[in-house]
Amino acid sequence: MNALVSLLAVLSIVVIAFLGAGAGLEVLFGVVLPYAAILTFLVGFVLRIVKWAKSPVPFRIPTVAGQAKSLEWIKHQPLESPYTRRQVVLRMALEVLFFRSLFRNTKAELKGGPRLVYGADKALWLFGMIFHWSFLIIFIRHLRFFTEPVPALVTGVEWVDSFFDVGLPALFATSVLLLVSLSWLIGRRFLDPQVRYISQAADYFPLFLIFGIASTGVLLRHFAKTDVAGVKELGMGLLGFSPPNLGELGLSGLFYAHLLLVTALIAYFPLSKLMHLGGVFMSPTRNLANNNRAVRHVNPNPQPVQVHEFEHWKEEFKEEIAEAGYKLERD
Amino acid sequence: MIEKALTGSKRYWIWLLCLIGVIAVGKLCYFKQLSEGLTVTGLGRDVPWGFYIAQFTFLVGVAASAVMVVLPYYLHNYKAFGKMAVLGEFLAIASVTMCLLFIVVDMGRPDRIFNAVLHPSPSSLIFWDIVSLNGYLVLNVLISHATFSAERKGIRPPGWVKPLVILSIPWAVSIHTVTAFLYSGLAARPFWMTAILAPRFLASAFAAGPALLILICLLLKRLTGYDVGRQAIRTLGKIVAYAMAINVFFILLEVFTASYSGIPEHMHHFEFLYFGLEGNTVLVPWMWTSSVLSVIALVLLLTPKLRSRENLLAWACGAVFIALWIDKGLGMVITGFIPTPLGEVPHYSPSMIEVMIGLAIYAAGALILTVLYKVAVTVRKREPEAEWAERAHRMMVDQREKEAVAAGD
Amino acid sequence: GGPILAALASARSSTKEDGPRWAMVVDTRKCEEKGDCMACSLACHQTHNVPEIDSKKEEIKWIWKEPYKHAFLGQEAEHMRHGLKELPITVMCNHCENPPCVRVCPTQATFQREDGIVLMDMHRCIGCRYCIVACPYGSRSFNWKDPWPRGDDNEPVDSPPNPDFPTRMRGVVEKCNFCAERLGTDQGPACVEACECEALIFGDLNDPESEVRLLLEEELSQRRRPELGTNPHVFYLV
Amino acid sequence: MAEDPTPTREELSRVEYAPPAKTWMDTGVDIPNRRGNWCYASDAKHPEYLGQPNAHDWAPQNEDWNLPENWQRIILDGMKERLEKYRSFRLFMDICVRCGACADKCHFYLGTGDPKNMPVLRAELLRSVYKRYFTKAGRMFGKLAGARDLTIDVLKEWYYYFYQCTECRRCSVFCPYGIDTADVTMIGRELLNLVGINIGWIMEPAANCYRTGNHLGVRPNTFKDNLDFAAEDLEDITGVHVDVPIDRKGAEVLVVVPSADYFANPHYFTFLGYLALFHEIGLDYTFSPFATEGGNFGLFLSHDMMKRLNAKIYFEARRLGVKWILGAECGHMWRVLHQYMDTMNGPADFLETPKSPVTGTVFTNAKATSTVHITEFTADLIRHDKLDLDKSRNDHLKVTFHDSCNPARAVGLLDEPRYIMKKVLNNFIEMPENTIREQTFCCGGGSGLGSDENMEARMRGGLPRANAVKYVKDEYGVNTLACICAIDKAVLPPLIDYWVGGVEVAGIHEFVGNALMMKGQNERLTDLRNEPIPHLQKREAEEEVKSDA
Numbered sequence A: 001m002n003a004l005v006s007l008l009a010v011l012s013i014v015v016i017a018f019l020g021a022g023a024g025l026e027v028l029f030g031v032v033l034p035y036a037a038i039l040t041f042l043v044g045f046v047l048r049i050v051k052w053a054k055s056p057v058p059f060r061i062p063t064v065a066g067q068a069k070s071l072e073w074i075k076h077q078p079l080e081s082p083y084t085r086r087q088v089v090l091r092m093a094l095e096v097l098f099f100r101s102l103f104r105n106t107k108a109e110l111k112g113g114p115r116l117v118y119g120a121d122k123a124l125w126l127f128g129m130i131f132h133w134s135f136l137i138i139f140i141r142h143l144r145f146f147t148e149p150v151p152a153l154v155t156g157v158e159w160v161d162s163f164f165d166v167g168l169p170a171l172f173a174t175s176v177l178l179l180v181s182l183s184w185l186i187g188r189r190f191l192d193p194q195v196r197y198i199s200q201a202a203d204y205f206p207l208f209l210i211f212g213i214a215s216t217g218v219l220l221r222h223f224a225k226t227d228v229a230g231v232k233e234l235g236m237g238l239l240g241f242s243p244p245n246l247g248e249l250g251l252s253g254l255f256y257a258h259l260l261l262v263t264a265l266i267a268y269f270p271l272s273k274l275m276h277l278g279g280v281f282m283s284p285t286r287n288l289a290n291n292n293r294a295v296r297h298v299n300p301n302p303q304p305v306q307v308h309e310f311e312h313w314k315e316e317f318k319e320e321i322a323e324a325g326y327k328l329e330r331d
Numbered sequence B: 001m002i003e004k005a006l007t008g009s010k011r012y013w014i015w016l017l018c019l020i021g022v023i024a025v026g027k028l029c030y031f032k033q034l035s036e037g038l039t040v041t042g043l044g045r046d047v048p049w050g051f052y053i054a055q056f057t058f059l060v061g062v063a064a065s066a067v068m069v070v071l072p073y074y075l076h077n078y079k080a081f082g083k084m085a086v087l088g089e090f091l092a093i094a095s096v097t098m099c100l101l102f103i104v105v106d107m108g109r110p111d112r113i114f115n116a117v118l119h120p121s122p123s124s125l126i127f128w129d130i131v132s133l134n135g136y137l138v139l140n141v142l143i144s145h146a147t148f149s150a151e152r153k154g155i156r157p158p159g160w161v162k163p164l165v166i167l168s169i170p171w172a173v174s175i176h177t178v179t180a181f182l183y184s185g186l187a188a189r190p191f192w193m194t195a196i197l198a199p200r201f202l203a204s205a206f207a208a209g210p211a212l213l214i215l216i217c218l219l220l221k222r223l224t225g226y227d228v229g230r231q232a233i234r235t236l237g238k239i240v241a242y243a244m245a246i247n248v249f250f251i252l253l254e255v256f257t258a259s260y261s262g263i264p265e266h267m268h269h270f271e272f273l274y275f276g277l278e279g280n281t282v283l284v285p286w287m288w289t290s291s292v293l294s295v296i297a298l299v300l301l302l303t304p305k306l307r308s309r310e311n312l313l314a315w316a317c318g319a320v321f322i323a324l325w326i327d328k329g330l331g332m333v334i335t336g337f338i339p340t341p342l343g344e345v346p347h348y349s350p351s352m353i354e355v356m357i358g359l360a361i362y363a364a365g366a367l368i369l370t371v372l373y374k375v376a377v378t379v380r381k382r383e384p385e386a387e388w389a390e391r392a393h394r395m396m397v398d399q400r401e402k403e404a405v406a407a408g409d
Numbered sequence C: 001g002g003p004i005l006a007a008l009a010s011a012r013s014s015t016k017e018d019g020p021r022w023a024m025v026v027d028t029r030k031c032e033e034k035g036d037c038m039a040c041s042l043a044c045h046q047t048h049n050v051p052e053i054d055s056k057k058e059e060i061k062w063i064w065k066e067p068y069k070h071a072f073l074g075q076e077a078e079h080m081r082h083g084l085k086e087l088p089i090t091v092m093c094n095h096c097e098n099p100p101c102v103r104v105c106p107t108q109a110t111f112q113r114e115d116g117i118v119l120m121d122m123h124r125c126i127g128c129r130y131c132i133v134a135c136p137y138g139s140r141s142f143n144w145k146d147p148w149p150r151g152d153d154n155e156p157v158d159s160p161p162n163p164d165f166p167t168r169m170r171g172v173v174e175k176c177n178f179c180a181e182r183l184g185t186d187q188g189p190a191c192v193e194a195c196e197c198e199a200l201i202f203g204d205l206n207d208p209e210s211e212v213r214l215l216l217e218e219e220l221s222q223r224r225r226p227e228l229g230t231n232p233h234v235f236y237l238v
Numbered sequence D: 001m002a003e004d005p006t007p008t009r010e011e012l013s014r015v016e017y018a019p020p021a022k023t024w025m026d027t028g029v030d031i032p033n034r035r036g037n038w039c040y041a042s043d044a045k046h047p048e049y050l051g052q053p054n055a056h057d058w059a060p061q062n063e064d065w066n067l068p069e070n071w072q073r074i075i076l077d078g079m080k081e082r083l084e085k086y087r088s089f090r091l092f093m094d095i096c097v098r099c100g101a102c103a104d105k106c107h108f109y110l111g112t113g114d115p116k117n118m119p120v121l122r123a124e125l126l127r128s129v130y131k132r133y134f135t136k137a138g139r140m141f142g143k144l145a146g147a148r149d150l151t152i153d154v155l156k157e158w159y160y161y162f163y164q165c166t167e168c169r170r171c172s173v174f175c176p177y178g179i180d181t182a183d184v185t186m187i188g189r190e191l192l193n194l195v196g197i198n199i200g201w202i203m204e205p206a207a208n209c210y211r212t213g214n215h216l217g218v219r220p221n222t223f224k225d226n227l228d229f230a231a232e233d234l235e236d237i238t239g240v241h242v243d244v245p246i247d248r249k250g251a252e253v254l255v256v257v258p259s260a261d262y263f264a265n266p267h268y269f270t271f272l273g274y275l276a277l278f279h280e281i282g283l284d285y286t287f288s289p290f291a292t293e294g295g296n297f298g299l300f301l302s303h304d305m306m307k308r309l310n311a312k313i314y315f316e317a318r319r320l321g322v323k324w325i326l327g328a329e330c331g332h333m334w335r336v337l338h339q340y341m342d343t344m345n346g347p348a349d350f351l352e353t354p355k356s357p358v359t360g361t362v363f364t365n366a367k368a369t370s371t372v373h374i375t376e377f378t379a380d381l382i383r384h385d386k387l388d389l390d391k392s393r394n395d396h397l398k399v400t401f402h403d404s405c406n407p408a409r410a411v412g413l414l415d416e417p418r419y420i421m422k423k424v425l426n427n428f429i430e431m432p433e434n435t436i437r438e439q440t441f442c443c444g445g446g447s448g449l450g451s452d453e454n455m456e457a458r459m460r461g462g463l464p465r466a467n468a469v470k471y472v473k474d475e476y477g478v479n480t481l482a483c484i485c486a487i488d489k490a491v492l493p494p495l496i497d498y499w500v501g502g503v504e505v506a507g508i509h510e511f512v513g514n515a516l517m518m519k520g521q522n523e524r525l526t527d528l529r530n531e532p533i534p535h536l537q538k539r540e541a542e543e544e545v546k547s548d549a
């Protein structure tokens, strides 16, 4: 049900784009909506970050995953239990760039007996990494539609990505990898009973959406070839706030489908779980050092509480105290 | 599992860094080759294949040799190879990877590598070599992965492993046979065009691979204390002895056929190998070294008393390995081109860049092997940590067995 | 068993009975008369943008001269006519009926057309050089480096002589193509055209009237390494 | 328990991991039928004593929980307040991608197979309400966006599942964003507490602690009696008389222990170990008659309660004029001492950077809180060879170590106890690697769930831990399970008896006490449990025979 709704949502975006492009709504899809989406994205992203940032971090609660710094001769694991800011940065870098926590993933199995066994389960890590890195690279590659001259970074990435000379125009390895990893991620949501159980529409939707983007992209490049010059004209035009006359460019319905899906993704981004992009950097169990006993963490708005006063306690138990023979005085 | 390879002693890391250093240098050389073409190698129109393909040929043998431990262990339930089987499979993985890398660096247009898949041509033995090598790699990865992770969890490996193991045995034979066919089907090159080439390849493979495995096991024992057991080493020593003997026998057969038949085209190649042709004597000292080492190795190996002494066995294995490396990694391929079908005697020696790239690939293989062995050794050595634990463990197992017997009665 | 063996050996022979079957006849006697003539080689290499490379190791040649004792290895007799052993013989790809180069190519970059011509698809070649290893005649050359190096402006430094014919890139194999690109037109092969003494004769063997057919019927011809079963289609009149 | 005996091992070991056909939002929780899996409500008098809001009598199995009229408003306001107060809460509500990496990491999920015990769904119980009331998508798309109304059934689910989380943080180690479901549980319990829903096993100790200074309600005179009694016991066993200083002003070190250490077995033997050790090194220390509890059940109730119960420690340190604090073996006590105490009740500027009086080692890692863990302290002593130890006195023990989750995942205290054990006993073996160190499994009864009425849940939740113990018992004949947590010491024995059998639970300092060769000791043929050490007794008997001859 959740999956179906998401799929229908994505399909209807495609259909709307085709219909709209056919009905002369190019300006809406090519100019108005993209601008609106980008505006939504920027405002939404900033608002979300601000909202998070406004909630303070009252306590320093890192999840420690290894030996803390303690006695000199005990081997400290700085990446598991960072003690200094530098070590925190390293830990975060590994998290963000290489999904280190997922790398740790295991799968538990219950055998008869009962006996629980745990095996490494790196598939999620692997496909997650492939998906994200491919996405990043495709994103970078797309800058060729928006820059002139195309930065060396973009052409360099293109060269490496299309090193294997398959097809014409050359197939980009990341296009394939993105589709493969997406297929795996989607397949997992359907086939792994636990994951299916926890999945919601909001989990299927971005997967289908990006799958739609990637597949229309591949179609545009390799099958229903589009006029890239026209696209670049549009891209540069959008960037320079002087959109070209879209009617003359004659871009295909498929291109508008690609574009509308992208527009949807951009607009959807700040409202959704995709904001993990920003959140991963702010997670207090990861981005704080485990040096609580060495450096005091200050709660920006400490809560005053009522405590059991010593004097009151002394009064309450004065007989017992006398029996025990304590003197009990305050300085 | 792989995270076990991410922690280790200083020695381990220095070794890895050295390997990575060599790989880096090799990579620079390879970039030069990519941008300038194969002109940076010593190859030319008369000797179009050289060092790279020769290394590939040699390593196919090393890869195939895993079967010599896998077969007795899985098929005949030969328990002594229990600790060695996975080491053999890992060696195969590293070797096949090196083979594939050597093929890639030998290609003029590596960017079109997928053409071999997109436009397959079953009449070409390269096609079959690609199929069999990749298949063998996949088989070994799957098998070692499944058995090893099951062992780590303390459960039985999944049922599909056994058929794969059985499949891997003929497959190992096939990778070498196909590689031999690559050469022996060429009318233009009489040196290779001999039916005995495939058996010869197999014999030398079953000598060189296990010899290397013995050396590695002895090294592992010294460096990490991981002991595969005397019995395993001994059995493997025997295998090396017989395989080496058969290999030398096959070489003699070839020399006889070529020289007794007196066909000049056949004879010239052997002449070139052992005596030099028209002043080209590059390989002569090598080949004699190889022959002498073979003889020494045979003496050491075929005398049970000498063979059973571990340090002598190590020397013998070293001799076998070097002898066969010279035979395959230098003599086998180059000699096929000298003299050429037109009767010319070209010169070939690998260029510096070629050697560096080759070294880098060997270093890459060593890196893969080190990492895989590190994982294996760490996982296997996790428990018991102390002597008492081993004793206690044995006691508990004995007790369990006794109870099982009692319950059975 | 015979047919099976034959099928194995000629797995890739795809020439047709009815269409043309191109072949070349080299009249070594006429050629010998011309002494150091190199016209055919020059013409072919100009036409096909074959670069001139100084190193013997890396040179690229589609048609060239090879001493008799090499061209016909093993057929030289000790007491041959004086000088014959060293006599330069014009050689090129034999466009074998049963070409080992085609059989071994892993990508079908080298293929045989129905008219018997063994051709190459430069875009498909992966540069493995197995075909060079398999060809018993040394007819194939490899581009060890860029044949027409380009400058910073991506233009060739030396312009290739024939703008109508493509150049190669480094890392692929090339060889005589029997001037397949010219066959459709009225022209014959460039080498034939260039040979003033008509030592090179090109034609369709399936055409009973063709010059090559007539010549082969009349004269005793010889082929290179016939014992290897490649069935070469360049014939030598000695 | 009385009405509902715990199911048999066979029954419990058949765990069904396949989730039900119905979606989780459509499956409520049938509390009356899940007896043995939840804890009884608290008597209203405890929350009342503590001044908790909306304290009232209620019972989980009843249809009607006697909630205040406007309970939804109270909870939603509480939620809003906490979203604004805790970035962790807000973030964890927003960024979970439901990747499921945390799912099979929770011991309660592994032991029950109940999908709502997957950390992600446990958090989703709260997240669904957050979405419904605090996000646009949730308001617009409702169920489709994973949002749902806050109904009484939802509240019951909260109660059931937030009291089936031991706040062990194992899930957080595996989550790519570090989402800490323990933190979500803490907020969930705070919200329940706002409408007077809380359990006796937490409320009563908290009230006791607030009143007397310790969870057990031990009064000052009993406290002194217990400590004196311990000193006598130790003298009986070792022949050495030790002083137990209480309320000694000007002492160098304030020692804080969990109250179970001087009250319950097997904690008590560890306590004897401390006393022997302090005596032997001549430590200038004191106990406090007021801060008689290091543990802090406030942690399981609310941040505020944690702060209230914790305040007395720094207060007493200041009153007694000590230089630094030595904290004993206790898990959740250490989560508070390490991660919260200084922020809540610091700064501890009246204390000094701890320095071992014996070795001179300065504990720079504790320079702000001035609080040292006793295993750090002892490891340092052993490292400097300051103790006369006879390892063989522990030879009758084959020991494995349960990393208590709080010292492991909140403090990072992993190698210190191991170092000590390797130095004081010969037979130490690790459990399988996915069950120790930072991946350790909880005992199943932490965070105030060590009650008897939820025995089934405890046995289920403790399955992964017990399984690992069973493995080393079966393979290596392990007979002792060491740990450094007071709750563990209470919860593990029934767990191990249920699943494994034949394995005793002990603290690290019990081994230290066993191995410690004290000046002026008797021949000590027994260990701190006053049980004969078999091989020493045998040797003694042989020697007697010899001397007789």
Ligand code: SRM
Residues within 6 Å of the ligand: A168, A169, A170, A225
């Ligand atoms: C894909 C690509 C070859 C490649 O292997 O990468 C390519 C492919 C084709 N080019 Fe091109 N050209 C490609 C870069 C170029 C370039 C740029 C370059 O090489 O640096 C030029 C030079 C541009 C210039 O003006 O200098 C180029 C100048 C041409 C021309 C000549 C146009 C002219 O006015 O000179 C044609 C012929 C035509 O369109 O009539 C052509 C025609 C074509 C054709 C239609 C080839 C054909 O005849 O079938 C190919 C279209 C494929 C398609 O439908 O997408 N292509 N073509 C190149 C596209 C790269 C990319 O997508 O990023």
Ligand code: SRM
Residues within 6 Å of the ligand: A165, A167, A168, C121, C122, C123, C166, C167, C168, C169, C170, C172
């Ligand atoms: C690399 C590339 C140009 C580039 O700068 O991007 C290229 C390079 C060469 N082509 Fe091409 N062609 C390239 C795209 C094309 C295209 C564009 C296309 O495919 O859309 C065409 C027209 C379409 C086609 O396939 O026919 C094209 C039709 C040719 C032809 C004419 C073939 C024909 O049947 O008419 C030749 C001549 C030949 O093969 O003998 C040729 C020959 C060549 C030569 C030999 C000529 C030269 O001057 O470089 C090049 C060397 C091949 C080699 O690797 O050694 N190239 N060539 C393009 C590589 C694409 C690829 O790797 O697959």
Ligand code: HEM
Residues within 6 Å of the ligand: A144, A145, A148, A150, A155, A228, A229, A230, A231, A232, A233, A234, A236
């Ligand atoms: C508004 C005008 C322009 C548009 C929309 C445009 C569009 C494009 C596009 C879409 C591509 C990428 C082709 C592909 O990857 O499939 C491209 C590449 C290229 N354009 Fe343009 N272009 C514009 C102006 C120019 C101008 C003025 C020049 C030259 C001075 C130029 C030179 C090139 C070159 C050399 C490339 C190939 C480099 C590369 O692929 O990165 N373009 N252009």
Ligand code: HEM
Residues within 6 Å of the ligand: A160, A163, B023, B027, B030, B031, B034, B101, B104, B105, B110, B364
């Ligand atoms: C940031 C890291 C790296 C990048 C970006 C990189 C990039 C590349 C690229 C693009 C190639 C293709 C050759 C070419 O097109 O010129 C290549 C080849 C190669 N790289 Fe790396 N590489 C990296 C790290 C490594 C490492 C760590 C190793 C060692 C294990 C390695 C070993 C090789 C080898 C052996 C080849 C040649 C094999 C072949 O031809 O495909 N590279 N590298």
Ligand code: SF4
Residues within 6 Å of the ligand: C092, C093, C094, C095, C096, C099, C100, C101, C102, C118, C134, C135, C136, C137, C138, C139, C140, C175, C230
């Ligand atoms: S001569 Fe050589 S290249 Fe030419 S067809 Fe025959 S085998 Fe192939």
Ligand code: SF4
Residues within 6 Å of the ligand: C104, C105, C106, C107, C108, C109, C110, C120, C124, C125, C126, C127, C128, C129, C130, C131, C132, C172, C173
């Ligand atoms: S070099 Fe090219 S043509 Fe020759 S066999 Fe290899 S792929 Fe085929």
Ligand code: SF4
Residues within 6 Å of the ligand: C166
């Ligand atoms: S002539 Fe230029 S454009 Fe044409 S194929 Fe060659 S390189 Fe490409």
Ligand code: SF4
Residues within 6 Å of the ligand: C043, C044, C045, C048, C062, C063, C092, C175, C176, C177, C178, C179, C180, C189, C190, C191, C192
């Ligand atoms: S036939 Fe054509 S390609 Fe062959 S040699 Fe003559 S000119 Fe060159």
Ligand code: SF4
Residues within 6 Å of the ligand: C030, C031, C032, C034, C036, C037, C038, C039, C040, C041, C090, C194, C195, C196, C197, C198, C199, C200
């Ligand atoms: S052009 Fe004619 S005569 Fe001259 S070398 Fe060539 S074949 Fe001989």
Ligand code: SF4
Residues within 6 Å of the ligand: D095, D096, D097, D098, D099, D100, D101, D102, D103, D119, D120, D174, D175, D176, D177, D178, D179
């Ligand atoms: S691991 Fe983290 S992100 Fe993944 S489902 Fe669990 S809580 Fe959510």
Ligand code: SF4
Residues within 6 Å of the ligand: D105, D106, D107, D108, D117, D118, D119, D122, D164, D165, D166, D167, D168, D169, D170, D171, D172, D181, D182, D185
């Ligand atoms: S904190 Fe522990 S008990 Fe709670 S959900 Fe996470 S793993 Fe389970």
Ligand code: SF4
Residues within 6 Å of the ligand: D166, D167, D168, D331, D332, D403, D404, D405, D406, D407, D441, D442, D443, D444, D445, D446, D447, D485, D487, D488
């Ligand atoms: S009682 Fe011990 S094992 Fe259980 S949660 Fe607390 S620290 Fe962890």
